[in-house]
Amino acid sequence: MDNNKCGCWAVLRRGVSGANCKSSSSSDSANTIPRTSLVYDAATETRYLNASNRDLCPPNEAQLSSDNPDAPSSDGKSPCQLLQFTFHELKSATGNFRPDSILGEGGFGYVFKGWIEENGTAPAKPGSGITVAVKSLKPDGLQGHREWVAEVDFLGQLHHPNLVKLIGYCIEDDQRLLVYEFMTRGSLENHLFRRTIPLPWSNRIKIALGAAKGLAFLHGGSEPVIYRDFKTSNILLDSEYNAKLSDFGLAKAGPQGDKTHVSTRVVGTYGYAAPEYVMTGHLTSKSDVYSFGVVLLEVLTGRRSMDKKRPSGEQNLVAWARPYLADKRKLYQLADPRLELNYSLKGVQKVSQLAYNCLSRDPKSRPTMDEIVKVLTPLQDLNDLAILSYHSRLSQQGRRKKRPDGTQHHLTSAQHKSIRDSPLNTGKQRCR
Template identity: 65%
Template sequence: MAFKITWKTLLPTCFQFKSLTLDSKSRVSKQNSDKRLSLSDISDSGSLLSASDLSNSLVGSNLHIFTLTELKLITNDFSSSNFLGEGGFGPVHKGFIDDKFGPGLRAQPVAVKLLDLDGTQGHREWLTEVILLGQLRHPHLVKLIGYCCEDEHRLLVYEYMARGNLENQLFRRYSTALPWLTRIKIAVGAAKGLAFLHGEDQPVIYRDFKTSNILLDSDYTAKLSDFGLAKDGPEGDDTHVSTRVMGTHGYAAPEYVMTGHLTTMNDIYGFGVVLLELLTGKRAVDKNRPSREQNLVEWARPLLKDSRNLDRIMDSRLEGQYSTEGAKKVAELAYQCLSHFPKSRPTMNNVVKILELTLQFNNIPVGSSVGVVSLEGQEKEVNLKTNEHDENEAKLNGNGNQGHQEKEEVKKKKGYRHRHRIRSRAVYSDTALYRTIKNKRESPKNKDLSLRDANYC
């Protein structure tokens, strides 16, 4: 007996597709397999899946199927006051799900991404996000809460990320610079997200790693978003996947641009570009810079060979308030990631190890503030002052019997200065940062090779 399973079964109210016939033996075999549904099953016209694929991928992931009416309600009919940004996929609006919305959904803010029917992306990219994020869960991947597929409408509903994306945080003009330790924390989180994707039984190649696709929550935890270009890595004896060249100018690995051969090493090259942006505070491509400096990698990579060139490339907005040893380690890592020889690049697991060690370098010049870095759900305060100040603060905070007058004497004697008053114009604590963020956004200057440049997701 044969079973007919269609995408109509998988995604109600979507496009009508021809049915795929699977015999019962094949169906049972798939039901006994816990292997992730392959992205290669998705064709340009839409793919057909078995019932077991449906169970293992979407139903088991607890994705919520929203109606268009519901999404209009939670976004106030996609009002301009809730607008977050727009990219190749379409506009993104903030919404809020209350506790009375429906079973299985908690009250929370969300980001709703709506496919622009006249835009540069379409059903395939939407479907890739649903299939991939419906199956994969990780602290450093943005969480997909649900989707809507109603007539021609295609929408995605994500967890809301309060700090937007790294591009806007790093390159904003009218605010103080992103602190050094916060930059490293973001790099660690993004690296863990990529390492997770590459470490799957069937590796996932992200293919579009860049600052605008790294989202940040209120604590600056980084999460990867926008998986529309993701591809499954090579299997068996294959060394690469051949694809049409897609990505973003300035981030795509040179061997991929030249040959169309896709491997996980392409993601690592893109990660090196982002590390370079974090070091320099400059965009990967900027036509407003002098001609020799317009492509960041071409200008900066030769300088990474010698640590004596560090001052020439470091973000001047940091005003020297960074760990020299830590910056050297990051510069060396970026140089390795940007190697012209893919096999010479480190794996993402090694990248994570090096960056986590870099967080331990806290020899930032005296006079800078305290950087508060949250790792794995625990806040660890990294003191950026001298040991003498540590001793003073221990005396002030540790002795409950010491009177106010004695505390003042210790302050005068030891030259005590309260940490919140020690603030460079360029470097400040994350706590202070939360209070100084303004609702200012600037349009990205770099253009995409493949038409993708989302401001939020």
């Protein structure tokens, strides 16, 4: 077998058992989430929603993913398509890990842009060969060696158009690196919250649908997988705004047979993790559905799941949006104002209702990801833009009205100025 091909799964397995990981016995740490309440109601939800936006697991526990020994078994399913890189090859491919090649940084470590030859692991000159993203594990990072192994274990075997493609890895001395396909447009988080030009509504629906298909694939296999870290920063976009899920370090094999859930330590991010999972440690596919509902709200509103810069009543997106979701007359107050009415009226209604169902306090009442895909699919073709309805009303208001005596009546100069100067009447940011 080609030495560059992934034929060293046993090495990875031994690496896990021999890794110098800190013990997870410190579950009574002050940062650990208490699990005293097993009843999920409005009161416990309020306590959860008021929590800060930080990782759920304490840093000393995040080094270890001891609950992931049951990641997809590689027995008889060796992911031979993965390439094994040397550290020197990846160092050369990224220009010695130049600071100006950094694409981003997370709990795992830095992500660098690099280039490799099309048929192998050899580095290529910038702009030639295949563009890749190289993720390097920080020695003291929040995600440790076991998360690295989980990433290889899952993405080495799971292949779908809406999952980011893992090309290969490097495990050499204390170096741990992963090589992915390069995603041209970066993360959904950047497009929603860090760009001046708002992401068009049609693109938002396309991205939500793609991400939903990715989760549906994970949940629907013979060996279901719970993603456990669904959020906007983990949804990457290619040049055509196709969404792909990335970062499988916290993924967990789901319950099988007659089991209803998987009991595990609580990891993830506040604002996205399902409250019942935070409070009990019971993980199900409906935990991912809740997270999807939060992301839907972010897509709909243009607001972050947790934003301490907003007024106290608006810092947690779910808490702020829930009253609007429950009242159809207020639904359109949720739409991102930066879209300037360039969104589908029916689309906003459907997305709002879907988010409401995903965020149900009763996990069993939440839809499945397959059901979510069915709801989102037809929303791509809607063209009932709110701005068209608005202009129609403005036009009617601006028409000359006949008086009972037959004379013409004009709008006042103030009314004309209001219509003319309305930001919604400029036609800016029309949905592509």
